[in-house]
Amino acid sequence: MSNINGKVYAMNAITPMRPWKTWILRLIFFILKNVKSKQQDLINLSFIEFARWVIIPRDRFPFLGNTQHRESLKYDYLLFFSNFNGTWNQYIDAFSAVLSHGLNLIWRWSEKFPGAVPVTPFKGYIARVQFDTDYYYTAYPEATANDVKSAHVVQQELNEFRVKGANCAPEQFQQAYLEFLIAVQAHLGYTGEAPMVF
Amino acid sequence: MANKNGSIYGLTLLCPILNDENASPSHDLQIREYLSELTADSQSPFAVAPGTHLARLVVMDDVVYVGMPACEEHLKSKYLVLESNFDGDLDDYLVGLATTIPEHLDAIWGHCNGYPGSSDKAKFVQYMKDCQLETTFLFAAVNDKTVTQTLAALQTQRAVAHFVAEHQGADSAKIQRDFIEFLKILDAIPPSKPAMNAQPRNIKTGGRNE
Numbered sequence: 001m002s003n004i005n006g007k008v009y010a011m012n013a014i015t016p017m018r019p020w021k022t023w024i025l026r027l028i029f030f031i032l033k034n035v036k037s038k039q040q041d042l043i044n045l046s047f048i049e050f051a052r053w054v055i056i057p058r059d060r061f062p063f064l065g066n067t068q069h070r071e072s073l074k075y076d077y078l079l080f081f082s083n084f085n086g087t088w089n090q091y092i093d094a095f096s097a098v099l100s101h102g103l104n105l106i107w108r109w110s111e112k113f114p115g116a117v118p119v120t121p122f123k124g125y126i127a128r129v130q131f132d133t134d135y136y137y138t139a140y141p142e143a144t145a146n147d148v149k150s151a152h153v154v155q156q157e158l159n160e161f162r163v164k165g166a167n168c169a170p171e172q173f174q175q176a177y178l179e180f181l182i183a184v185q186a187h188l189g190y191t192g193e194a195p196m197v198f
Numbered sequence: 199m200a201n202k203n204g205s206i207y208g209l210t211l212l213c214p215i216l217n218d219e220n221a222s223p224s225h226d227l228q229i230r231e232y233l234s235e236l237t238a239d240s241q242s243p244f245a246v247a248p249g250t251h252l253a254r255l256v257v258m259d260d261v262v263y264v265g266m267p268a269c270e271e272h273l274k275s276k277y278l279v280l281e282s283n284f285d286g287d288l289d290d291y292l293v294g295l296a297t298t299i300p301e302h303l304d305a306i307w308g309h310c311n312g313y314p315g316s317s318d319k320a321k322f323v324q325y326m327k328d329c330q331l332e333t334t335f336l337f338a339a340v341n342d343k344t345v346t347q348t349l350a351a352l353q354t355q356r357a358v359a360h361f362v363a364e365h366q367g368a369d370s371a372k373i374q375r376d377f378i379e380f381l382k383i384l385d386a387i388p389p390s391k392p393a394m395n396a397q398p399r400n401i402k403t404g405g406r407n408e
Contacts, residue, residue, distance in 0.1 A: 005396070006395075072274070112268055131256065134255055
């Protein structure tokens, strides 16, 4: 079991919801998906590589027949999977500090959700509804979400610079090289082994 | 479709695990034991199969009881959860898995109810789709780059950082000469393999203090 691979942490959480409330949550996600400005805080946090929410209606748990018994549940369930950089505490702290309004909007429909602020009962709730990961894979464990974004900036700038910089006179090259450096200087961070957090 | 964000597909599977009282150890434990031995480096099944950015496998034992006044209820099956973020379309991805890592799929999903095996790809794909949950909302920080493009970009980033550091204060004629050579070397470097830079992690702990 490991929730961590390199610089990414895998969080899994499941919370019960009364079925009539899930329709409100579906509407909220519909707005979140289609009004991009509503995602800005999530984007600005910039330490989430991928995240998803999945609503499972109480009668839609996969049923394959054979010897399996069909589930009989009172609640719908909200599954949350996140792939984020940093530690559990840093993540929950940042979520609570920056995204409390958005989090409340999503989880207030779940039973016993205490609210994202204050952070202590919020952490207690997350710890209660979280379950651990058995196997975790990432294609680029040495990189954070910001590293990936930066790497694509460097690649794009290099593609443009190589066209105009390779065949010009040294004086023109110097100018073009300086412009290239200015464009990439904030995107050359070191990627490597993740720090061990205790 | 909520399963997609840009070119990224978010696959969520919930596969019921066999509940056989006579199995010892139990099927969920056998899955966990297999997964605990599985490498997460470039030999990982998800590195061998094409297109996976991040993926996880989780045995979900039960739903969570959050306390009074909520009702306590339990699942009748344990479920194997696959959460995967990959490039392209679902059918291509599933066929890619069945083609490249059939032994891992059969060793893991062989403990799940109704699993038909990976040799019949049509049945395999249908089984996976039967276990699929529609993602309600999928977020991707970068949603328009493939795994190959991202690995190449990270390789470029490291090389450019090194080149820039090495050429601080050099005259422009030398920088230009070396830059042309640098581009040739960069173009000749074989592309990074997925998870090639994975570091072994000996500490495997759980819980909130990770």
